[in-house]
Amino acid sequence: MADFEVAAPTSADAFARLAIELHDAPSVEETVDAVVQFALQALNCMYAGVILSTRGQQPEVAAVTDPVVTDAYGLQISSDNGPLITALRNRTTVLIRDTSTDDRWPEWAAKMTALGIRSVLDVPLATGYSSRATVGVLGLYSAQPDAFTADDEAIAHILARHASVAVASARHEETMTQAVDARKLVGQAMGILMERFDVDADRAFAILKRYSQDTNTKLRDVAQQLIDTRKLPH
Structure with missing residues (x-):
């Protein structure tokens, strides 16, 4: 995997190199792994992860940078409720500034606070305008409250667009290979x-x-x- 420069990770050059790496990734697994590793350098987050939608089944945890993200995802997938599920179904970005005070998903938020997660940013990965075009969600996590700025959110959306196209392309390639x-x-x-x-x-x-x-x-x-x-x- 390429080592992106931390000094200017949000530059056009950094995103260009990311696009090349995503294009060259031989599988969906390596594609999403490149996405979460880039997120750690480009955004103000301690942890990152990606879930992918699967037809007629529960979302699949595709990549995480820490087991705490697996816990965060598992709680929502098993209960079918939480910011991750909302972002996936409604194709909308969900920002939680502080899990200790956010009251939209109180049970989940309390568990996240106990795990040391205070800020959450979930950004949908989508390739079109219909709900069927939603391929997953990029989740960003921080131990600090109010960690994500407007710039972080804007960068996360750019990263999500790159990831959406790359994942859709990798899935298509895998499907074609399986068909052959x-x-x-x-x-x-x-x-x-x-x-x-x-x-x-x-x-x-x-x-x-x-x-x-x-x-x-x-x-x-x-x-x-x-x-x-x-x-x-x-």
Whole structure:
């Protein structure tokens, strides 16, 4: 990972180098890790983290710089309530100047105060205007009350925009790679069936598809099992 200069971390040059690093990151995991490490240098925060939205499931904790952030996220994800959840669902930035006095999420705020977190800034990662375009949230944490200035918030929004595009791109690349891998597996499995049962490609694919439907198993997994065991699932 590149070592960003702390002296002027918010310069155009620093963000340009960040954009290059995010573009070059080979996976979603390394993309979000670069984001939180940059946040520690560019913003007045002690801890940072990123959660990513997952279709039909709970948000995923994708990167944290300290276990305390995992605790902060876990409390909200398990209760489905808190500034993080609000930022994710409403596509809105949430600033908590002091967890010891903020009364919007009293139970969560009390636990954060006990953990030594006093200021929180949650910024949504979004690639469009619909709620479906929200890919996650960048969370910034400080042990000092009223730690985040207007400049911090502005920089956090710039960082969030860079992160949003990079995460969406990395996810797309991973999806495409998985799709290519799945096609290769299905092709191999079809070849086994064609050779064993002397059937053509259409019939071999129909057999795989039928087993996928009958066993409620993804076509890719049916193919993988056939390749590994030379048997179709029961």
